[in-house]
Amino acid sequence: KAGVTQTPRYLIKTRGQQVTLSCSPISGHRSVSWYQQTPGQGLQFLFEYFSETQRNKGNFPGRFSGRQFSNSRSEMNVSTLELGDSALYLCASSLGRGTNEKLFFGSGTQLSVL
Amino acid sequence: AQSVTQLGSHVSVSEGALVLLRCNYSSSVPPYLFWYVQYPNQGLQLLLKYTSAATLVKGINGFEAEFKKSETSFHLTKPSAHMSDAAEYFCAVSNAGKSTFGDGTTLTVKP
Numbered sequence: 001k002a003g004v005t006q007t008p009r010y011l012i013k014t015r016g017q018q019v020t021l022s023c024s025p026i027s028g029h030r031s032v033s034w035y036q037q038t039p040g041q042g043l044q045f046l047f048e049y050f051s052e053t054q055r056n057k058g059n060f061p062g063r064f065s066g067r068q069f070s071n072s073r074s075e076m077n078v079s080t081l082e083l084g085d086s087a088l089y090l091c092a093s094s095l096g097r098g099t100n101e102k103l104f105f106g107s108g109t110q111l112s113v114l
Numbered sequence: 115a116q117s118v119t120q121l122g123s124h125v126s127v128s129e130g131a132l133v134l135l136r137c138n139y140s141s142s143v144p145p146y147l148f149w150y151v152q153y154p155n156q157g158l159q160l161l162l163k164y165t166s167a168a169t170l171v172k173g174i175n176g177f178e179a180e181f182k183k184s185e186t187s188f189h190l191t192k193p194s195a196h197m198s199d200a201a202e203y204f205c206a207v208s209n210a211g212k213s214t215f216g217d218g219t220t221l222t223v224k225p
C-alpha cells in the first residue's frame with residue numbers, strides 16, 4: 001500500500017509569489033491534516049480536512065489556505081509568500097477523525113522563500 | 115485546550131545506554147498520546163500510542179512509554195540505545211482531529 005505522497009519535495013520561491021503544495025493520502029484515508037515545521041517553532045498545526053470540508057484550523061493568517069478533493073487528495077496554498085514561510089510542510093492522513101487515529105505522515109515539502 | 119512539553123531539546127547517550135525522553139501533557143479531556151520519530155529528511159513515523167488500554171505501551175524498535183496520570187507524563191524509554199536511534203522525537207496529544215506536538219527532542223547516540 002502506498003504511503004502518503006507529497007509533491008514537490010523541494011520548492012524555491014521569492015517573496016510575494018504564491019505556492020501550491022499537494023498531498024495524496026493513503027488509499028482509503030479520508031482525513032488529511034497539514035503541519036508547518038520550522039526550527040524555531042517546531043511542528044505547528046495548519047488545518048485538517050475531512051470529506052472535502054475544513055474541520056479544524058490552526059492559528060495561521062489567511063494567506064494559508066487549503067482544500068480537499070473528492071478523492072481525498074489535498075492541496076495547500078500560500079499566497080504572498082514571506083521569508084518566514086520557509087519551512088518543511090508536512091501532510092498527514094488518517095482513516096477518520098477519531099481522537100486516537102494514527103497519523104501517517106508524508107516526507108514533506110521543503111519550501112525556501114528567498 | 116491541550117499542550118505538550120518536552121523537557122530537553124537535545125539528549126545525548128552512549129550506544130547501549132538507557133534512553134529517556136521526557137514528555138508532559140496538559141489536556142482538558144482524557145488524552146490520547148503519541149510518540150513520533152523523525153529521521154533526517156523524512157516525515158514522521160509513529161513509534162507508539164496510548165489509548166487508555168494499558169499504562170505501559172510498547173512500540174516499535176524497542177521503545178516503550180509509560181502513562182502516569184498523576185504526573186501528567188508520558189516519557190519514552192529504551193533500555194539500550196543503538197546508533198540507528200539517532201533522530202528527532204516528538205510527543206503529541208490528540209483530540210477531535212487535531213494533534214498538538216511538543217517541540218521535539220533530538221537524540222544523539224555516541225559510539
